[in-house]
Amino acid sequence: GAGVSQSPSNKVTEKGKDVELRCDPISGHTALYWYRQSLGQGLEFLIYFQGNSAPDKSGLPSDRFSAERTGGSVSTLTIQRTQQEDSAVYLCASSFTGGPPYNEQFFGPGTRLTVL
Amino acid sequence: AQSVAQPEDQVNVAEGNPLTVKCTYSVSGNPYLFWYVQYPNRGLQFLLKYITGDNLVKGSYGFEAEFNKSQTSFHLKKPSALVSDSALYFCAVRDDSNYQLIWGAGTKLIIKP
Numbered sequence: 609g610a611g612v613s614q615s616p617s618n619k620v621t622e623k624g625k626d627v628e629l630r631c632d633p634i635s636g637h638t639a640l641y642w643y644r645q646s647l648g649q650g651l652e653f654l655i656y657f658q659g660n661s662a663p664d665k666s667g668l669p670s671d672r673f674s675a676e677r678t679g680g681s682v683s684t685l686t687i688q689r690t691q692q693e694d695s696a697v698y699l700c701a702s703s704f705t706g707g708p709p710y711n712e713q714f715f716g717p718g719t720r721l722t723v724l
Numbered sequence: 725a726q727s728v729a730q731p732e733d734q735v736n737v738a739e740g741n742p743l744t745v746k747c748t749y750s751v752s753g754n755p756y757l758f759w760y761v762q763y764p765n766r767g768l769q770f771l772l773k774y775i776t777g778d779n780l781v782k783g784s785y786g787f788e789a790e791f792n793k794s795q796t797s798f799h800l801k802k803p804s805a806l807v808s809d810s811a812l813y814f815c816a817v818r819d820d821s822n823y824q825l826i827w828g829a830g831t832k833l834i835i836k837p
Contacts, residue, residue: 612767639823650814650829651768658823699767712758713825715767 610634612716614700620722621690629685629719633702640683641713642675643699651699657683658705690723697721726751728817730828737805737835745800745831747815755817757798758825759789762812771813774798785809805835 613632621627633640642654653667657677668674672690677683687694697720701713727750737743749755759771772783779791789800800813815828 651827653824653827656824664824701768712770712773714770715760717767 612700612702612714614698614716614719616719617717618720618722620724622724623692624689626686626688627690627721629687629698629721631683631685631700631702631716633681633683633700634714635681636704637702637714638680638705639703639711639713640677641701641703642683642685643701644669645697645699645718647696654685654698687721690721692723695721695723726817726819726826728815728826728828730813730815730831732831733829734832734834737833739807739835739837740804743802743805743809743833743835745813745815745833747798747800747828749796749798749815749817749826751817751819751826753819753821755796755798755819757789757791758816759783759787759798759800760814760816761785762814762830764811768814771800807835807837809833810835 615630638659640657643651644654645651655675656664672688675685697718699718700716703711703713729748731746757774760768761771762768771787772781772789774781774791782788787802789798791798812830812832814830816825818825
C-alpha cells in the first residue's frame with residue numbers, strides 16, 4: 609500500500625513568510641509524529657498526535673510553530689514568520705498506534721525547507 | 725532519563741569486510757530498540773527492531789543486531805559490507821513508560837570499494 613507522503617518536497621521561502629507543510633500518513637495509522645532534521649544531524653522531535661487525544665507539543669521550538677491533524681488523518685505543520693534557523697528537513701512519521709511501544713514508525717520522504 | 729548514544733560519527737569499512745555500528749542506551753523499563761537507515765536525500769527506512777526473545781535480531785538488507793542487556797548495547801552488524809550500504813544509520817529506543825522514540829545522533833557509514 610501507499611506509504612507516508614509529504615508535500616511539498618522542497619520549499620524555498622523568504623524570512624518572515626509563513627509556510628505550511630503537509631503530511632498524509634499511512635491509512636489506519638493512528639499515531640503521527642513530526643520531526644526536524646538539520647543537515648547531517650539527528651532527529652529533533654516536534655509534535656505527536658495519537659487518535660483523538662490532545663497532541664504532545666513539547667518539542668515545538670517556539671510559538672511560531674503549530675500543527676493540526678484533521679479527521680485523525682492528514683496533518684499540517686505551520687511555521688509562522690519563518691527565520692533562517694528554521695531551514696531543515698521536516699520529517700513526518702506514522703505508526704499503527706502510539707502503543708504498544710514496539711510498533712515501528714514509517715517515515716515520509718520529508719520536506720526540505722530553505723528560508724532565505 | 726532515557727538516552728541513546730552512537731559513539732562514532734563515522735565508520736569506514738572496505739567492501740566485503742564485516743561492519744559494526746555501535747549503539748548503547750539507557751532506559752528505566754524494558755527497552756525496545758530500533759535501527760533505521762537514511763540514504764542520501766531520502767527519508768528514514770526501518771531496518772530492524774528488538775522487542776523480546778532472541779538477542780540476535782535479523783533485519784532488512786542482510787543486517788542484524790545483537791541485544792546485550794548487561795552492556796546495554798544494540799550494535800548493528802553485517803558480515804560483508806556493500807558499497808550500497810553507505811548511508812546514515814540511526815539507533816532509537818523507547819520503553820513501556822514513554823511512547824516517544826529517543827534517537828541517537830546517527831553514524832555515517834562509508835563503504836569503500
